Amino acid sequence: MPVVNVHQAKTQLSRLLAQVEAGEDVVIARRGQPVARLVRCKSPGKRRFGAMKGQVAVDDSILEPLPEDELAAWEG
Numbered sequence: 001m002p003v004v005n006v007h008q009a010k011t012q013l014s015r016l017l018a019q020v021e022a023g024e025d026v027v028i029a030r031r032g033q034p035v036a037r038l039v040r041c042k043s044p045g046k047r048r049f050g051a052m053k054g055q056v057a058v059d060d061s062i063l064e065p066l067p068e069d070e071l072a073a074w075e076g
Contacts, residue, residue: 003027003034 001024009016009028016026016038026038066074 001025001027001037003029005032006030006035 002019004012004016004026006028009026019026020038020040023040027034028036028038065071
């Protein structure tokens with residue numbers, strides 16, 4: 001895992017990102033002390049309709065008018 005200082009990270013960000021995309025972690029250090037680590041983000045994947053089915057419940061009260069004080073708060 002390569003360690004680069006902040007100046008190198010700023011001037012060579014594109015190259016460092018290419019390394020991360022290739023699967024390598026990169027550590028950024030300040031005055032020789034590790035501060036941050038660049039790692040590849042996991043792909044969020046494709047969203048699937050109905051993925052939350054059975055995990056969220058909405059009752060009929062959602063259709064009722066808001067109380068006056070809450071309505072006033074929303075309207076500012």
